Every structure is written in structure tokens, then in C-alpha cells.
Amino acid sequence: MKTVLRSVVAIVCVLFCIVGFTGHGVAADNVLKMATTTSTDNTGLLDYLAPVFQADIGIELQWVAIGTGKALALGKNCDVDVLLVHAPSAEKVYVEKGYGTDRRELMFNDFVFIGPPSDPAGIKGQTVIDALATIISKKAPFASRGDNSGTHKKEIGLWKTAGIAIPDKDAWYIQTGQGMLNTINIAAERDAYTMTDRGTFIKYESNWKGTPPLVILVEGDSSLRNQYSAMAVNPERCSNVKYDLAKNFIGWMASDKAQKLIGDFRLMGKQLFTPNAK
Amino acid sequence: MDYLAGGFLKAVYLLISGDPETYTAVFTTLKVSSLSITASMVIGIPLGFLLGYYEFPGKRQVRAIVDTLLALPTVVVGLFVYAFISRRGPCGELALLFTIPGIAAAQTILVTPIIVSLTATAIESLDRRLKTTLLTLGARGKQIIITNLVEARYAVLVAAITGYGRAISEVGISMMIGGNIKWHTRTITTAIALETGKGEFAVGMALGIVLLSIALAVNGMLIFLRRRS
Amino acid sequence: MTADYPLYHLRDLMYRHGRYFELDIPELTIDHSSSVGFVGPNGCGKSTLLRLLAFIEMPQEGHIYFNGTDMGRNNTNAAKQEVTMLLQEPYLLKRSIFENVAFGLKVRNDRKEIKRRVYDVMELVGISPKIFARRKWYELSGGEAQRIALASRLILKPRVLILDEPTASVDQESASLIKQAITECRNQFGMSLVIASHDRVWLNSVTDMVKRIHEGRIAGTGTENLIPGPWEETREGLYVKKLTDGQVVHATKPARIDSTGILNPSDIVISLTRRDDISAQNILRGFVSQMTIEKDSDNVLIDVEVSGIQLLCRLTKPGVEKLHLIPGKEVWAFFKASSVSWY
Numbered sequence: 112m113k114t115v116l117r118s119v120v121a122i123v124c125v126l127f128c129i130v131g132f133t134g135h136g137v138a139a140d141n142v143l144k145m146a147t148t149t150s151t152d153n154t155g156l157l158d159y160l161a162p163v164f165q166a167d168i169g170i171e172l173q174w175v176a177i178g179t180g181k182a183l184a185l186g187k188n189c190d191v192d193v194l195l196v197h198a199p200s201a202e203k204v205y206v207e208k209g210y211g212t213d214r215r216e217l218m219f220n221d222f223v224f225i226g227p228p229s230d231p232a233g234i235k236g237q238t239v240i241d242a243l244a245t246i247i248s249k250k251a252p253f254a255s256r257g258d259n260s261g262t263h264k265k266e267i268g269l270w271k272t273a274g275i276a277i278p279d280k281d282a283w284y285i286q287t288g289q290g291m292l293n294t295i296n297i298a299a300e301r302d303a304y305t306m307t308d309r310g311t312f313i314k315y316e317s318n319w320k321g322t323p324p325l326v327i328l329v330e331g332d333s334s335l336r337n338q339y340s341a342m343a344v345n346p347e348r349c350s351n352v353k354y355d356l357a358k359n360f361i362g363w364m365a366s367d368k369a370q371k372l373i374g375d376f377r378l379m380g381k382q383l384f385t386p387n388a389k
Numbered sequence: 390m391d392y393l394a395g396g397f398l399k400a401v402y403l404l405i406s407g408d409p410e411t412y413t414a415v416f417t418t419l420k421v422s423s424l425s426i427t428a429s430m431v432i433g434i435p436l437g438f439l440l441g442y443y444e445f446p447g448k449r450q451v452r453a454i455v456d457t458l459l460a461l462p463t464v465v466v467g468l469f470v471y472a473f474i475s476r477r478g479p480c481g482e483l484a485l486l487f488t489i490p491g492i493a494a495a496q497t498i499l500v501t502p503i504i505v506s507l508t509a510t511a512i513e514s515l516d517r518r519l520k521t522t523l524l525t526l527g528a529r530g531k532q533i534i535i536t537n538l539v540e541a542r543y544a545v546l547v548a549a550i551t552g553y554g555r556a557i558s559e560v561g562i563s564m565m566i567g568g569n570i571k572w573h574t575r576t577i578t579t580a581i582a583l584e585t586g587k588g589e590f591a592v593g594m595a596l597g598i599v600l601l602s603i604a605l606a607v608n609g610m611l612i613f614l615r616r617r618s
Numbered sequence: 619m620t621a622d623y624p625l626y627h628l629r630d631l632m633y634r635h636g637r638y639f640e641l642d643i644p645e646l647t648i649d650h651s652s653s654v655g656f657v658g659p660n661g662c663g664k665s666t667l668l669r670l671l672a673f674i675e676m677p678q679e680g681h682i683y684f685n686g687t688d689m690g691r692n693n694t695n696a697a698k699q700e701v702t703m704l705l706q707e708p709y710l711l712k713r714s715i716f717e718n719v720a721f722g723l724k725v726r727n728d729r730k731e732i733k734r735r736v737y738d739v740m741e742l743v744g745i746s747p748k749i750f751a752r753r754k755w756y757e758l759s760g761g762e763a764q765r766i767a768l769a770s771r772l773i774l775k776p777r778v779l780i781l782d783e784p785t786a787s788v789d790q791e792s793a794s795l796i797k798q799a800i801t802e803c804r805n806q807f808g809m810s811l812v813i814a815s816h817d818r819v820w821l822n823s824v825t826d827m828v829k830r831i832h833e834g835r836i837a838g839t840g841t842e843n844l845i846p847g848p849w850e851e852t853r854e855g856l857y858v859k860k861l862t863d864g865q866v867v868h869a870t871k872p873a874r875i876d877s878t879g880i881l882n883p884s885d886i887v888i889s890l891t892r893r894d895d896i897s898a899q900n901i902l903r904g905f906v907s908q909m910t911i912e913k914d915s916d917n918v919l920i921d922v923e924v925s926g927i928q929l930l931c932r933l934t935k936p937g938v939e940k941l942h943l944i945p946g947k948e949v950w951a952f953f954k955a956s957s958v959s960w961y
């Protein structure tokens with residue numbers, strides 16, 4: 112019995128070594144791990160940019176699309192090397208606290224409110240504040256990201272600006288806890304309103320070949336601006352992160368070439384992101 | 390109806406045309422589950438043998454613990470392993486998060502109790518005369534262990550196939566540890582779970598067909614083997 | 619040769635199972651190349667003794683010396699591999715017949731001319747190798763399986779072959795083939811035999827020595843009659859055991875009420891008629907159930923069934939002829955109360 116136990120322990124150790132080595136192998140030297148929002152992923156922008164980045168700089172970009180809140184947490188845990196998110200105030204605090212560094216604004220679009228074409232609550236054309244007030248007074252079904260993402264933080268901020276308490280426990284306020292496209296789909300299923308970034312909405316539109324079940328009802332308000340920035344995870348806190356590769360990435364995204372590519376990215380002929388790196 | 394039919398047709402097309410996204414997910418699943426079933430068997434079969442063959446104080450308690458671990462929810466395993474292999478965790482140095490070996494390691498934790506428990510049962514179910522027969526024919530030590538496992542081979546194979554089925558169809562671990570990274574850690578199950586919500590219904594369906602076929606094949610083998618033993 | 623030590627020497631051997639003891643053998647010696655039989659009712663400890671001799675179990679107290687080596691202390695595999703045992707119920711490994719027979723050799727890494735040796739021993743037990751070698755373990759009848767199990771032991775040319783009721787679970791043809799094969803091997807390479815069997819006739823023919831085991835102890839040679847208690851005291855100072863048909867057996871005072879009485883077959887006299895004018899207290903009516911010739915003598919052993927018990931009686935050949943005894947014949951058995959001795 113003892114010999115069998117000993118061999119089992121030996122094999123387990125061997126396995127861990129193998130896993131460790133192959134694990135290291137996968138985190139090969141020219142692989143850059145990024146945590147990002149669902150909007151940059153869902154739209155297909157990253158699928159579009161990553162091969163060019165690899166061809167130009169020789170770095171392979173691997174990204175986990177999970178929403179800004181979780182992305183910032185991953186950076187804090189040193190589990191990724193670079194972040195691409197869209198929650199400017201949270202990002203600034205993040206840098207101040209020393210979790211992130213080399214923050215750079217890269218592109219922007221805007222948020223829009225979408226809903227069923229019949230617009231049962233009648234928010235079309237209203238300002239953001241009025242629309243929110245209408246929604247809550249009519250208890251119109253509204254799908255929220257509910258996941259601490261950049262979009263979600265923006266939404267919370269707008270409720271606050273409107274002076275309305277978040278209807279956290281109300282049945283008509285649907286907190287999906289999921290990514291942007293998923294949330295839009297849920298809203299469509301429930302005939303609900305929701306707030307999304309324009310880029311993801313255009314992707315949604317193209318999925319439906321131009322006639323999606325939900326349409327834009329409120330847009331253009333100055334409070335709906337959506338700024339995307341990249342940050343490197345602070346190497347002083349996280350000794351393992353590939354800081355140089357992260358800087359390469361951020362630099363490349365701000366380069367003229369990449370900025371032009373971003374602006375040229377279109378679906379159904381519409382532009383999704385406007386480059387604005389300085 | 391159109392939605393389903395259209396999705397199904399597109400799914401078949403994806404499979405026939407060898408769509409790279411679809412097939413990468415399939416191969417990733419196969420890679421991960423092969424790693425995990427191998428590790429589980431290497432660890433689990435000897436432990437299962439020990440548990441089944443020998444009497445020792447506390448044997449019943451150990452067996453009860455193993456049988457309870459059979460019901461481990463995948464998300465719970467995913468959660469605990471995540472805490473361990475995240476950079477901030479104790480095994481952070483191994484850089485396993487968001488990698489195939491990482492998913493495989495966590496799946497091994499899930500599958501090993503299955504192998505241990507079913508192997509122990511297989512050994513316990515062997516005829517009591519086997520032990521005497523082997524001793525009187527002069528078999529000792531390692532020969533006894535190997536012969537026991539060979540005699541129980543169908544039941545051990547059933548254990549392996551059952552474990553494999555569990556590994557292939559789990560989502561919680563693959564999602565939390567793998568991160569569903571396209572081309573790298575996107576498995577059949579994470580793709581179905583996460584892509585379908587984004588509207589990629591045809592891809593989800595295509596992968597669903599593949600997974601269903603694998604599950605049917607796995608169960609078919611189980612039925613066949615049960616009859617043989 | 620290793621003639622300095624006997625093949626087996628058991629000393630002060632005790633085997634316990636829980637709180638009560640199963641075997642209590644102060645002394646037992648078995649010589650090389652000998653053949654020993656053990657008889658006794660189920661549960662008497664026969665199988666346990668066989669398992670101890672096969673080194674499958676170890677006694678709680680006492681010593682087993684095999685060829686001079688104390689097996690309790692020096693658990694050498696080499697010594698253990700010289701002894702093999704055939705189980706009562708046929709049992710084969712889940713593989714082909716060939717692999718079953720070859721298993722013991724492969725375990726010992728003895729693969730020279732393995733095919734020929736397997737084929738030869740299969741012929742020996744009456745199973746055609748050409749037809750059966752490739753067959754699977756489940757394709758044999760019980761008797762065939764037991765013969766293959768035997769073959770897988772004989773092929774090892776063991777020094778000792780231990781058999782636990784080898785013919786009990788098989789058909790007649792297989793039983794006789796098994797007996798033939800064992801005798802052949804004994805003649806060929808002097809294999810020692812330790813056999814437990816209810817088949818007294820066969821046992822007598824194939825063994826040099828038969829011992830009876832009774833309640834864990836060695837008790838005589840298996841040809842005595844055992845009359846178990848309980849015994850009741852009578853007014854005359856004798857003790858009686860009531861039999862099922864109303865007849866009684868008389869004996870002198872036993873050690874305990876439930877002691878077992880021993881009656882030597884030579885002490886029983888047979889008559890065709892009942893006689894009351896004799897001194898013997900025991901006058902029992904029964905009928906002849908079995909008659910066999912005793913080994914190495916001219917005596918005839920007769921089983922007389924009295925009230926469900928078999929009483930073994932030893933007669934001379936002339937005595938049998940004089941009475942024209944045949945199985946089924948009603949007879950009367952006489953013996954003195956004092957002939958019944960006690961453990």
C-alpha cells in the first residue's frame with residue numbers, strides 16, 4: 112500500500128511540473144494578455160485590429176472580454192498585462208491608487224437608448240434626464256448591465272444626475288449581469304429599453320441585417336459621450352506583467368496607422384468608433 | 390420555427406465547411422478533456438484501487454467523502470481554483486489562469502473523484518475468489534494490483550468514460566478558468582454558453598450538434614461496455 | 619534433498635476468528651512427497667487449515683514450519699511459490715483458456731516452451747487444447763473450468779498441491795479426470811497432496827494418511843465413529859443419547875453433557891438377527907448403506923445406517939461372506955457401552 116501511495120504522489124508532482132512548464136509555455140514571451148470591455152470585443156473591433164498588431168509588432172494579443180469592473184479587478188490581481196476600458200473616472204482613481212499606469216485615451220463613441228420601435232413608454236426624442244424620468248414613472252421594462260462595466264457605471268451616473276434612486280429591487284428593472292450584446296438580446300426578448308454604446312448597437316443592427324427588433328430612441332445628449340482608454344498594469348505592483356509589451360500595444364493603438372484603422376472600421380457602412388488619441 | 394430551422398441549416402453548413410471558429414472550439418475541448426481525463430486516471434485509478442482493495446480504519450468515512458465529492462458543482466471548483474491560480478493566489482507563479490492546462494487542472498479536480506469512486510466499486514465487485522486464486526498462483530505485489538485492474542477492466546473503462554463525459558460537458562470551470570478567449574480557450578461549452586447570448590446562434594447550434602454527438606457516442610460506449618461486463 | 623526437515627511442521631497453532639478459536643493444533647507433521655487427507659463436517663476448520671498450509675492466512679499464535687523455515691517470521695515468496703491450492707468452486711480469470719493456464723508461469727517469468735507446456739497439461743486434464751485454448755473463460759462448463767483451474771496449478775509442478783473438496787462442485791466425468799490428473803502428477807514428480815474431501819473412498823485410495831478435524835482439533839484418523847451429545851443420565855448409572863427413531867446409544871460417563879463419543883469400528887459386531895442375550899448394552903437396528911475394502915488390509919468397511927447416522931464397522935472378508943451382506947440388507951449392530959470413549 113505504501114509503495115502505491117508513494118508512486119501516486121510522485122506522479123502528481125510530475126504532472127504539476129508538466130502543467131507548470133506547459134503553462135509557462137503558453138504564456139510565451141510575445142503574448143500579451145488583455146482584459147477589456149464587451150463592447151470592444153462584441154463589435155469585432157479587436158478581431159479586426161489584433162492581426163495587424165501582430166503583423167506589425169510581432170506580439171500576439173489575447174483578450175478576455177468581461178466588462179470594465181471585472182477587467183480592473185483582473186489588473187489589480189496582476190492576472191493580465193494591459194486594460195482597454197471605458198470608465199474614465201474609475202480609471203483615473205485606478206491610476207492614482209497605483210494599479211494602472213501609462214493611461215492613454217484612444218477612441219470614443221456615444222451611448223444611445225434603444226427600445227421597441229413602438230416605444231410604449233414614449234421616450235423618443237427626449238433628453239436623457241426626461242427619458243429616465245419617463246421610464247421610471249411608467250415602470251417601463253429596462254435592461255441594465257448590472258455588472259460594474261463601463262456602460263453600467265455610465266448608466267448609474269445618469270440616474271444619479273437625474274436625481275432618481277436606482278430601482279434596484281423593482282421587477283421591471285432587469286439587471287442582467289452580462290455583456291452588452293447579451294443584454295441587448297435580453298431586452299429584445301422582454302420588449303424592454305436599454306442603454307448601449309453605439310458601436311455595439313451597430314453590430315447588433317448588422318446581425319439583424321438592418322432591421323433589428325430594437326431601435327435608437329434617445330441619442331445625441333452631451334452626457335452620453337463614451338471614452339475608451341488603455342492602461343498598462345503597474346509593473347511596480349505586479350512584477351510578472353509584460354510591461355514593455357503593454358507599452359508597445361498602447362503606443363501602437365495611438366499610432367496614426369492604428370487610429371486610421373479604428374476610424375475605418377465600419378459595419379453596414381457606419382463608423383463605430385472615432386479615434387481621438389493625442 | 391424559421392429561427393430554429395435557419396440556425397440548424399447554418400450550423401450544418403459551418404460543420405461541413407470546416408469553419409475555423411467552430412472547429413477550433415471543438416479541438417480545444419478535446420485537448421482540455423484529454424489532458425484532464427489522463428491526469429484523473431493516473432491519479433484516480435491507483436487511489437481507487439487502494440480504496441477498494443484494502444481494509445483500513447476510517448475506510449467508510451473516506452468512501453463517504455469521495456462519494457460526496459462526486460457532486461461537486463463545476464462553478465464551485467472553478468471558483469476555488471481561480472482563487473488559487475490567480476496571480477494573487479498561492480499558485481499564481483504557474484501562470485495557469487486563462488490557459489488550457491489551467492482548465493485541465495481544474496477539471497482534473499472535478500473528475501478524479503468519479504474515477505476513484507467507480508474504480509473502488511469495480512475492485513470491490515470483483516469475486517472474492519480472485520484474491521485467493523492470485524495468491525495460490527504465486528502473484529505478488531504489483532502483479533496483484535495489475536491483475537485486479539485487468540479483471541475489472543470493463544468497469545474501470547466505464548469509470549473513465551463517465552469521467553470524460555463529465556469533463557466534456559462542463560461549463561463552469563471552462564468559463565471561470567479559461568476566460569473563453571477566442572482561438573485559445575474557447576471550448577464547445579463556453580462558446581455555446583457565451584456566444585449564443587451575443588446572437589451567434591448558428592455557431593452555438595453547430596457546436597451543440599457536435600457536443601450532442603460526442604455525448605451520444607460516450608453513452609453508447611457505456612451501454613455497450615455494461616453489457617459486456 | 620531437504621530430508622532434515624519435514625515438509626510441514628505445525629506447532630502450537632491457534633487460529634482465531636473474532637473471539638472464538640477456529641483451529642487449535644498442538645502438533646502436526648507432514649512428510650515430503652506424502653499425501654494427507656482431512657475429513658470433517660462443514661465448519662470444523664478444514665478450509666482454514668488448508669488456507670494456512672497454503673500460506674494465504676497466518677495463524678494468530680503458534681508456528682508453521684515449511685521445510686524448516688518458520689513461515690510466520692520469514693515470509694519468503696520463494697517458499698510460498700512452491701505451494702498452490704485449488705479452490706472448491708471453479709474460478710477462472712477473465713481471459714482466454716490459454717492465458718489462464720499460462721498465468722502462473724508468466725507470473726514467475728518462466729516462458730520457455732510455454733505453448734507446449736500449456737498444451738500438455740490441458741491434455742492431462744482431458745481438455746483438447748486445439749479446440750479450447752483460444753476460447754474465453756465463460757465458454758466452459760463448471761467441470762471443464764475446474765479442470766482448467768487444476769491445470770493452471772499443475773503446470774507449475776508445485777511441491778505441494780492443496781485441494782479443498784476438488785470434486786464436490788463438478789460432474790462425475792470431470793471428477794474422475796481430476797483424480798486421474800492428480801495421481802499422474804504425483805507419480806511423475808512426487809507432488810505432495812493435502813486434500814479435504816467428503817469422498818472417503820477416493821480419499822483413502824489417494825492418500826497415505828487421513829485425519830479427522832473436529833471443532834478445530836485433529837481428532838483421529840477419520841475412520842472412527844463420532845457420536846455427538848447431548849447425553850442423559852439413566853437410573854442405572856449409564857448415559858444415553860436418544861436417536862431420532864427412538865433407539866438409544868448407551869455409554870459410560872462423559873466428560874461433559876455435550877461431549878462427543880468415539881467408537882472404534884472394530885468394536886462393532888454385526889448380526890442378521892436381534893439378540894438380547896448378550897452383554898452389550900447397545901443393540902441397534904439399521905441397514906447396510908455402503909461397503910468398501912479397506913486400504914492395505916483384507917478388511918471390509920461397512921457403513922450401517924442407524925436412525926440417520928452412519929456407523930462404520932470393520933469386518934473381515936470371511937465375516938462378510940458368512941452373513942451374505944449386501945447394501946440394503948437389514949442388520950443389527952452390537953457394541954458395549956464401555957466401547958464408547960471420550961475426547
